[in-house]
Amino acid sequence: MYGVEAISINNGWAISVVGVSIVFTGLMLLSLSISRLHKILNIWDNRNDLKIFRKKTQEEPQNNLLPFTxxxxxxxxxxxxxxxxxxxxxxxxxxxxxxxxxxxxxxxxxxxxxxxxxxxxxxxxxxxxxxxxxxxxxxx
The missing domain is CATH 1.10.10 (Arc Repressor Mutant, subunit A)
Incomplete structure (x- = not known):
């Protein structure tokens, strides 16, 4: 058994549809990441301006202690x-x-x-x- 008949019997059409959808999804994600790459690089270049990348400065501990009774x-x-x-x-x-x-x-x-x-x-x-x-x- 060869050709289209062999593909139909062994569930080949479903496997090929899954393969095509995986490849299509991968290419779509790749194109989205490439289109947004300039924004990611801009964030990386200006990471010192972002609050989450700054080093925490040590502040003097505040004396929250109430006066001794x-x-x-x-x-x-x-x-x-x-x-x-x-x-x-x-x-x-x-x-x-x-x-x-x-x-x-x-x-x-x-x-x-x-x-x-x-x-x-x-x-x-x-x-x-x-x-x-x-x-x-x-x-x-």
């Missing part, structure tokens, strides 16, 4: 007393544990506030230390 100052004083009993640098988990068993009011939020205020600072090795200057400035 008397309760916050008392809490900072209690944490300072607890830190004095520990080695320097100390573990936050241990400090939080001591604050809980000592019965301090809201130890998690007060500890977070002290860290944000810079009274308790990280040594970037998993331990923390007490910043006396910041304590004297904020809590006094």
């Amino acid at each position: 008397e309760k916050n100052k008392i809490s900072a004083y209690h944490f300072r007393l607890l830190i004095k009993t520990m080695d320097d640098p100390f573990s936050l988990q241990r400090l939080l544990y001591l604050a809980k068993i000592s019965g301090l009011d809201r130890p998690h939020s007060n500890l977070c506030r002290l860290i944000k205020a810079g009274i308790i600072k990280s040594d970037h090795k998993g331990k923390y230390f007490f910043n006396r200057e910041a304590f004297n400035k904020l809590a006094s």
Whole structure:
């Protein structure tokens, strides 16, 4: 069996239609991309003007911390007393544990506030230390 008869029996017409449509779609996409190439190159040449390609500048962190109230100052004083009993640098988990068993009011939020205020600072090795200057400035 040869010719048109063989093509009809083996579903060749459907395969050829699919092939033609794939080629036509590919050529259409190629022509569209070539016609828009000048716009893509213009964007690439002026990429410094676009906001998405700019490097982010480091801004100074804003101090969003509310002023210390008397309760916050008392809490900072209690944490300072607890830190004095520990080695320097100390573990936050241990400090939080001591604050809980000592019965301090809201130890998690007060500890977070002290860290944000810079009274308790990280040594970037998993331990923390007490910043006396910041304590004297904020809590006094």
